[in-house]
Amino acid sequence: MHWFTDVITKQYAQFSGRARRKEFWMFILFSFVISVILGILDSILGLDFETSNKLKAGGVLQYIFALAVLVPTIAISVRRFHDRDKGGWWVLIYLIPCVGWIWFIVWAALEGTVGDNRFGPDPKAAERGGPGGFAGPGGSEPGYPTV
Template sequence: MDWYLKVLKNYVGFDGRARRKEYWMFTLFNVIVSIVLAIIDGMGGFMTDSGIGMLGLLYSLAVLLPSIAVSVRRLHDIDKSGWWLLLILIPLIGAIVLLVFAVMEGTRGDNRFGPDPKSDEDGVPALA
C-alpha cells in the first residue's frame, strides 16, 4: 500500500526513476481495485449502456496520470526516454516490448535521469 500511495503522491512527477518494485506494486494494487470495482459495478447495477462500469471508469480516470507518470519513471530507470511509452500504440508488439522493459533491471548507479533509486543517500547500493 505504501508503494501505491507513493506513486499517487508523485502523480505528476515525470522526472526521476522508479524501481521495479514501485511500478509492479502500483500495478498490482490497480488490478485488485479494478477487479473489486468491476464486481461492485456488476452487482450494483452501475453499468452503462455500453457495458462499462461507472465506478471502474471513474477509478481509471483518477489513476490515468499517475499510471503514465510511474511508467515514464520506470522507463527512465532502464535509461530509456519516456517517449518509448508511445510503443503502446503499436498493437501487440508495443505491449510486449513495454512489458519486457518493465521487467528489466534498472541501470546501476546514476544515469541521465537521476540517481539509482535502490541506493541510499551515500550512493551505496542497498541490499534489498
C-alpha cells in the first residue's frame, strides 16, 4: 500500500526524477482497485450515473477519486517515461486513438535505462550493484548488467 500512499503524499505533483516499473504499476493497481470499490459503493448508494442507453457511467465517488488522483497519475507517468530516458511529453501518446494506449502500456512495462540518465540517477542502482548499475556474475566484475 505504501506504493500508493507515497505517490499521493510525498510525490503528488513531482514531475522530475524517475519512477521504477514497480512503483508505477503498483500505483496503477491500487488506483484501479480503489476505483472498483468506489464504483460498487456508488451503485449500492445510488450515486451512479446512467447514460441515455441505460449504461452505467461511473458514480460520484468514482469521479471525485479520479479527480483526486489525476495529477499524481500524470506525474508518475511522466517519471516512468523519464526512467526510459523519454521526455514527459511522451505521456500524451496515450491520446492517440486506438493505438496510443497500447503503445503507452508497452513503454511503461519496459525496463528503464540502466545507470544515470538525463533525468536523474538510476532508482535500481543499489539492486544492480552500485551507482553505475553494473556488477559482474559474482557481483564484483564490472560490465555485466544484473537482472
